[in-house]
Amino acid sequence: xxxxxxxxxxxxxxxxxxVTCPLLAHDFWLEPSAFRLEPGAAVELRLRVGEHFxxxxxxxxxxxxAQFIAAGPGGMRPVPGxxxxxxxxxxxxxxxxxxxxxxxxxxxxxxxxPDKFDAYLVEEGLDRxxxxxxxxxxPTGLVRELFSRCAKALLVAGPGAGSGHDRILGxxxxxxxxxxxxxxxxxxxxxxxxxxEGQPLAGTLIVAMNRADPSIKVRARSxxxxxxxxxxxxxxxxxIKAVHMIPAASGSGAHWExxxxxxxxxxxxxxxxxxxxxxxx
Amino acid sequence: xxxxxxxxxxxALLALTPVGGVAHEMGSTRVAIWISADRYRVExxxxxxxxxxxxxxxxxxxxxxxxxxxxxxGFAERLRERVTLAIDxxxxxxxxxxxxxxxxxxxASVVTIQLTGPLPARARTLEWTFGWTYAAYxxxxxxxxxxxxIVSWLNGGESSAPIDLTGPAPVRSRFxxxxxxxxxxxxxxxxxxxxxxxxVLGIFLLARQLRPLLLQVTAxxxxxxxxxxxxxxGVVAIAPSVVEPLIALSIAYVAIENLxxxxxxxxxxxxxxxxxxxHGLGFAGVLQELGLPQSEFITALIAFNLGVEAGQxxxxxxxxxxxxxxxxxxxxYRRRIVIPASVLIxxxxxxxxxxxxxx
Numbered sequence: 001x002x003x004x005x006x007x008x009x010x011x012x013x014x015x016x017x018x019v020t021c022p023l024l025a026h027d028f029w030l031e032p033s034a035f036r037l038e039p040g041a042a043v044e045l046r047l048r049v050g051e052h053f054x055x056x057x058x059x060x061x062x063x064x065x066a067q068f069i070a071a072g073p074g075g076m077r078p079v080p081g082x083x084x085x086x087x088x089x090x091x092x093x094x095x096x097x098x099x100x101x102x103x104x105x106x107x108x109x110x111x112x113x114p115d116k117f118d119a120y121l122v123e124e125g126l127d128r129x130x131x132x133x134x135x136x137x138x139p140t141g142l143v144r145e146l147f148s149r150c151a152k153a154l155l156v157a158g159p160g161a162g163s164g165h166d167r168i169l170g171x172x173x174x175x176x177x178x179x180x181x182x183x184x185x186x187x188x189x190x191x192x193x194x195x196x197e198g199q200p201l202a203g204t205l206i207v208a209m210n211r212a213d214p215s216i217k218v219r220a221r222s223x224x225x226x227x228x229x230x231x232x233x234x235x236x237x238x239x240i241k242a243v244h245m246i247p248a249a250s251g252s253g254a255h256w257e258x259x260x261x262x263x264x265x266x267x268x269x270x271x272x273x274x275x276x277x278x279x280x281x
Numbered sequence: 282x283x284x285x286x287x288x289x290x291x292x293a294l295l296a297l298t299p300v301g302g303v304a305h306e307m308g309s310t311r312v313a314i315w316i317s318a319d320r321y322r323v324e325x326x327x328x329x330x331x332x333x334x335x336x337x338x339x340x341x342x343x344x345x346x347x348x349x350x351x352x353x354x355g356f357a358e359r360l361r362e363r364v365t366l367a368i369d370x371x372x373x374x375x376x377x378x379x380x381x382x383x384x385x386x387x388x389a390s391v392v393t394i395q396l397t398g399p400l401p402a403r404a405r406t407l408e409w410t411f412g413w414t415y416a417a418y419x420x421x422x423x424x425x426x427x428x429x430x431i432v433s434w435l436n437g438g439e440s441s442a443p444i445d446l447t448g449p450a451p452v453r454s455r456f457x458x459x460x461x462x463x464x465x466x467x468x469x470x471x472x473x474x475x476x477x478x479x480x481v482l483g484i485f486l487l488a489r490q491l492r493p494l495l496l497q498v499t500a501x502x503x504x505x506x507x508x509x510x511x512x513x514x515g516v517v518a519i520a521p522s523v524v525e526p527l528i529a530l531s532i533a534y535v536a537i538e539n540l541x542x543x544x545x546x547x548x549x550x551x552x553x554x555x556x557x558x559x560h561g562l563g564f565a566g567v568l569q570e571l572g573l574p575q576s577e578f579i580t581a582l583i584a585f586n587l588g589v590e591a592g593q594x595x596x597x598x599x600x601x602x603x604x605x606x607x608x609x610x611x612x613x614y615r616r617r618i619v620i621p622a623s624v625l626i627x628x629x630x631x632x633x634x635x636x637x638x639x640x
Contacts, residue, residue: 026415028306049306049415054338056308056331056416056437057389064306086309086389108306110436214338 024112024120026051028260029239030103030153033087035266036182037157039096044087045079045153047103053214053239060088066106066148071167072099072157079103096158098180102169105149109254117143124243125205125221129256144254150174154265156182172197173244173259175206178227181238181265189229193222194242194261200226204242211237235267305434308416313430314409315423316400316446321375321407323366323396327414328389329381335413336360363412363438366396368404368446406443413437458577459584466588469567471595476528476633477560479626481596483535484553486619486626489609493545497553498597504557505564506586512565513573513582524562526637531556533630539623543615564589 026049033044048055058064060081068079068089079089079101093099112120121130150171160182168176178191190208194201201222208218208230220228222242232238240263248254310327336359357377366373375396384390400407409420414437422444423430435441470477484501488494511517534556538549564585573581608614 049308050335051415052338054331054334056310056414057328058306058308058416061307105306 024116024123025110025147025243025258027053027055027239027241027262028105028149028151029053029055029241029262029264030101030151031057031264032101032153032155035153035155035237035264036160036268037093037155039093039157041157042090042092043155045081045089045091045101045103046087047151053209053211053237057086058088059084059086064105064108065103067102067104067169067171069169070099070101071164071169073097073162073164076169093155093157097156097162098160098164098167098182099155099157100164100167100169101153101155102171103149103151104171107146107148107257109144109146111142111144114138114140114143117145121245125207125219126243126245126258128203129245139255143256144248145256145258146248146252146254147258147260148172149260149262151260151262152264154181154263168195168198170198171261173201173242173261175240175242175261175263177263177265181232181267184232184267186235186267187231187233189231191227191229192240192263194226194228196244196259200224201244202226204244206230206240206242208232208238208240210234211239214239232267237264237266239264305417305436307434308414308418310411310414310416310418311421312409312411312418313421313423314407314444316407316444317425319400319402321366321398321400323375323409325394325396325411326391327394329392330390332392332413339363360394360413364396365408365410365440366398367408367410368401369406370408373398400446404446407446408443409441410439411435411437455577455580458574458580462581462584463588463591465568465571466564466585466590467592467595468588469564469585470589470592474592476532477563477589477593478596479629480528480532480535480556480560481593482600483532483539483623483626485597485600485605486623487535487539487542487549488545489605489614494597496550497545498593500550500554501557501560502590502593504554505561505589508558508561509564509568509586509589510582512562513568517562519562521563521566524559524566526634527559528556528563529630529633529637531559531630533627533634536623536627536630539619540627 028047028049031046031048033046034041037043047058047060049058050056060068060083062083065088068081069076070079070091072093073095077091079091081087081089088103089101118130118133121127121133150173152169152171152175154165154177160180163180165177165180165182168174174195176193176195178193181190184190192206194204194206202224204222206220206222206228209216210233212234218230218232220230222228230240242261243258244261245256245258248257310325312326313324315322315324336356339362340359356379360377361374366375375398377394377396379392379394382391382393411418417434417436419432420435420441421430421432433441470481481498481501484497485494488497508517534552538552542549568582568585604614604618608618
């Protein structure tokens with residue numbers, strides 16, 4: 001676990017190095033039209049791929065979509081949407097309470113030159129894989145990688161109190177907030193747990209960034225119980241992400257397989273101290 | 282209008298992607314390149330707000346500025362930071378213009394960017410790289426010589442395969458056409474025309490003197506030139522299933538006649554002429570398969586015929602140097618060379634005749 005001062009140093013390093021140069025691999029997150037809703041209101045969900053919290057919308061694509069679900073007080077149901085359309089999903093939140101939306105993609109495939117691949121491992125903190133590659137003889141030529149996305153967004157209908165924020169959707173790689181961020185204040189820490197195939201995943205880099213200044217990254221590695229505590233310094237939309245890599249299954253045609261988990265939510269303080277609602281663009 | 286621009290292409294492209302396969306993360310950005318004789322034009326259609334955010338992030342500005350017409354200062358310069366257009370591997374500097382279509386109903390605001398510039402006359406390839414998208418985008422290449430554009434998917438920042446600018450095969454000069462068909466005609470005798478070679482050898486074996494040899498060769502040449510032309514112009518059309526067995530029969534005939542008579546008789550010239558007509562039809566069939574350029578039709582026809590002629594003369598010349606010079610006037614020439622060779626040629630001719638007559 002990092003102390004506040006070391007976290008600050010890492011954040012500075014990240015902002016100076018990464019902000020201007022394009023990253024080698026891209027984040028994926030769910031972007032709802034609003035995180036806070038009135039019960040009965042419809043919400044649009046965009047799939048975003050990008051870096052530093054700036055991204056492109058992906059239209060809904062049947063070949064890419066493995067699971068698109070919403071779990072709320074009324075139970076779990078699929079998120080409907082029109083193929084080829086952005087936003088990829090639209091649904092109505094009926095009851096007050098917390099709603100966990102999840103999107104899991106099928107595999108995509110990417111090839112990179114070995115030096116680019118190694119730089120990407122460093123970028124994403126995939127030290128174990130980098131160590132394996134450094135000690136073992138690697139095949140020459142392009143490095144082939146399968147990747148898939150496990151994105152979640154935490155929405156709230158009504159005042160924001162209640163439970164359900166830690167609902168587990170059963171994704172291969174899943175970030176689970178262990179406190180309700182809609183009842184938190186800026187400046188406090190959010191405990192988050194990382195699960196891989198339902199089990200805690202230790203030693204994985206987990207990064208948080210705020211939309212207002214995504215160049216500042218809060219970075220920490222998960223402990224043996226898969227937990228990190230992320231200091232969320234300010235209000236606004238937060239993106240938490242984690243990448244896990246495993247050797248690709250034989251016969252898949254790839255060398256490695258990566259899984260990309262993300263979690264988006266809004267931090268605005270408990271209802272009593274929330275400022276007047278800002279108009280969204 | 283805007284709906285058509287973004288949604289319809291996406292829907293059309295959904296159909297191209299096999300469901301269940303390993304797909305790209307397909308975004309809504311579309312790039313099209315139009316190649317004309319002397320210019321290129323690239324059109325990028327992408328989400329205006331997303332592009333504005335990316336431009337802002339890249340230059341460490343606060344996100345959220347809209348991409349209205351005059352707002353983004355130095356748009357072209359900033360766009361070029363992640364766009365490369367290279368002709369023959371050398372990056373060029375296109376003119377940049379853009380139009381922002383306002384958002385309508387539930388459709389996001391879209392920016393259409395045009396990149397244009399000249400294509401040098403001898404340009405061979407064009408390579409395209411677009412780094413302002415994190416999702417995969419479709420690249421559509423329109424070329425004047427292709428009715429259907431070519432669509433491919435590229436990841437953001439990935440370079441396209443070199444796009445061929447040379448277009449259809451360049452128009453060849455008369456001399457180039459003549460040289461090409463001369464070679465084709467020759468190759469149709471040596472090495473590809475064993476049946477014609479055997480026929481010519483059959484003619485050669487019976488004629489010990491130059492005069493009867495020249496008479497036969499001339500008769501054969503005149504005859505096959507006539508039917509080659511008539512066949513090509515469509516005046517005479519006989520199916521290969523008839524012509525090919527008759528050519529085989531002609532080989533057997535000259536070989537057998539070589540065994541029965543000792544000198545070239547007048548009827549032999551007539552028979553060679555008739556068979557020459559058949560061989561000409563065979564050449565016409567081959568030339569029709571090869572195709573003749575519309576612009577240099579006569580040149581190609583004459584060159585092909587001359588090539589065939591050169592092939593025959595090469596066969597006779599080789600045979601003359603091999604056996605004619607040394608042994609042509611020896612008393613045993615007929616017994617040891619003409620008869621065994623004619624028997625061999627005759628057997629092959631009969632075998633081919635039977636083979637070609639049987640369907």
